[in-house]
Amino acid sequence: APLAELSGDQDFQLFLHKNLEFTRKIKGDVAALQRLVCDTFQLCKEEELLLVRQDLGIAQAPLEQCHSRTFQAEACFSQIRAGLRTYHGSLASVLELLPGHAGLVETLQLDAANLSSNIQQQMEDLGLDTVTFPSEDRGPLPAFSSRFHHQVGGFFILANFQRFLETAYRALRHLAR
């Protein structure tokens, strides 16, 4: 059934309501890590790091299918899942940066994987096509040429992940009653 019809479906609404809260939780944890990077490395303002960001060639996980103009729920859900998976991998670089806070980073990775599998299950329930990602192996971590670049890399992974989650959150809220 087209997604518009499903918007009235109680199970779908419960899924949306739960995973809106889950996304808020993850955003809160990402914000906590951003505060840690600021306190630990004095990297707090994005506008001070734009030149280095060019240097590191930092890309963002695509979410254009979730923007309202071109909103396409099935494609949006798939892009959210793909992005969650990518950030799950990239968080390993943040883990290296903040060994003393491994628990918080690993929880974030668990939550990202959990949210992705919640979305996958819901897509299957709706009869939508889903992609099954290969399990853990994600290839080697990026090797940074200096601790400074590693720290800036970690800063932007979190900043981009926060923006990604904000867009995903708005997409889910768009569907929720």
Added chain:
Amino acid sequence: LLLLCPGGTLGCASVAAGSPVVPLGSAVTASCTIQSELCRGLEPGKVRITWMLDNEPVAGTQHRAPGGTEVSNLTLPQFNHTEAKLWCWVEWNGTKQRVGMAEIRAGYPPAKPFNLSCVLNLSDYGLTCQWEQGANSHLPTSIALKCAGSRTQAVTGCTPQGGHSHCTVPRQLLQLYRQMEIWVSATNALGTAESEHLCIDPMDVAKLDPPALQSIQSIPFQTDCVALAWEVARTNAHMDLQCELRYRAAEEPAWALVTGIVGQSGTTQCCGFLFGTQYHFQMRCRRSTARGYWSEWSPGRNYTTHEK
């Protein structure tokens, strides 16, 4: 899709410091090199490099180097921070950009650990050693207790956890009834220091469990004598011990002391007690080699002598 391509156009800027760890108060030098053709949007001739020590501006000297690179050299004659970040900034599109950083730590070589002492716990035969650390070096310092058998080259020991100045060498790493060499080693980026080396047989520093006072009686009857039956703790049953007994009347401040009590158990007789008076008795033991620690005093026992 890897979010980062760290290769990127790296090399736009880099900071190099003389040494990441320096003695406190000594000079620190650093350089910040900008290859403007690698920094998109940075106009070559107009590169202005500035420095911040954490949040405090410091002045460097900038010059043009071969290949169109701009270099700023910085010298801090007396570095008094134990830990600080040297930031290199450039102006770009009307904004100030952080383009490089060097973390500098300063402190002292480790102080020589002292007052090393060890105790062998007879319940698990672990050897717990403690020591004084000495002055703070302000640098990450790894501390380790080291112990070596008198003849073996193998060095084992233990590592204190959570910044404590004690740790326990497990039984498996000890040689009992033989001399072992034990010392503390402290190492940081500026050097290493070792405590005095102890040469001890772990058994000689065994902490004995106190003996038990079994019974107290007025024997021989109607005299001012008392017979006290005692027994050493089971964990010490295999050892040659010397024990001592102390007693005093309830209000008396001073203790009477009976020394040289030997054996695993027995009865000790003392005389000269006042009649109708309550006395408090305690006993403790030590290895008869007179080395090592006294046990704690045994739990006290009271006994009131009969009336005259």
Added chain:
Amino acid sequence: LLLLCPGGTLGCASVAAGSPVVPLGSAVTASCTIQSELCRGLEPGKVRITWMLDNEPVAGTQHRAPGGTEVSNLTLPQFNHTEAKLWCWVEWNGTKQRVGMAEIRAGYPPAKPFNLSCVLNLSDYGLTCQWEQGANSHLPTSIALKCAGSRTQAVTGCTPQGGHSHCTVPRQLLQLYRQMEIWVSATNALGTAESEHLCIDPMDVAKLDPPALQSIQSIPFQTDCVALAWEVARTNAHMDLQCELRYRAAEEPAWALVTGIVGQSGTTQCCGFLFGTQYHFQMRCRRSTARGYWSEWSPGRNYTTHEK
């Protein structure tokens, strides 16, 4: 040099029991076989086999079997020990010798665990479940809490330690915001029993931290109204909550209750307060889906309304 030569002259005697574990009160059979030619010093024709159940003699029936072996069969019609040893003896050089033994355990299949309930701890997101074990089966019983995602085959969970009836499933093994199936399984030699299966989303059984009462003021001024500022706990900041406030005058037994307070923080106004009276305020919250547990009541706050 091996101290034991298990090969040795074994086969001199052996005991076989029907089953090492039997239902309590059921029959137990065992046999003791003596191959006298393999028992040095045992005269063939004169082998007398006797049995002891722990320290209590029990009678078997002995017969000669092919190959010169002597066999004694024993039947205990109603085995009421939960655990006992069946000893086989023979007489040898004028002494009684233990030559074989079988350990028998008796009990019941495991009882069905019941009253299973779980709570999610929001500090570490561990899911702690507890249950009632049911009657003692008298047998070694392995208990495990099992949980499976609604779609996955993988069964994970946790194992209670030290005989407790609770354990905690770590966050890594949980699926949040999705139904999971959770049950307890008990297995011993006589069977397996499973509790009712719970189907819950761990988040729906989260134990919330209580909200905080920030400030209490008489607003609007000179009225019988009070304005109370509150905030939910940081660990619940991302949740939709419904909260309720209770208050009472110091001597009053009954609480007044204000329900349906929603949001992350805010100010709640109540009127009808007596003048110049001390009131005690507390607040608690629950997930707005009305599923899951109330938080504890917040630490209380006192406030005395102004005189008329």
